[in-house]
Amino acid sequence: MLETELTDPNKTVLGPDNLTNYKTPQLVFKYYTGPSISTPIFFDNKLFVLTYHGIYMFGYDENCNFTLLKKNSSIRGEATPIVHNKKLYVASRDGMLYCL
Secondary structure (H helix, E strand, O other), X not given: OOHHHOEEXXXXXXXXXXXXXXXXXXXXXXXXXXXXXXXXXXXXXXXXXXXXXXXXEEEEOOOOOEEEEEXXXXXXXXXXXEEEOOEEEEEXXXXXXXXX
16 A cells, blocks of 8 residues: 555545545644745655745655755745756745756
8 A cells, every 4th residue: 555545544524515524644744834835846755845934855764754854044935846857946036046
């Protein structure tokens, strides 16, 4: 079974038909990063999260143990970053395009 198939046996959520209850995914990791409209992205066992407070890089292992590896408070944004040729590109609210 994949980690994404695990659900919390004690929690359900009401579906869009307001009749059917669906299983809730199991919470694996939670970390306050501040407000964001950007979508987090995964690349090479890393999770990148761009927020209004900065960009966060987390590492994770096969057991879904997450660790904050870096945070850069000067790169803040709204657009979802992308990875191309193993480089992270971030459009920042300061008008700059960063390549990390």
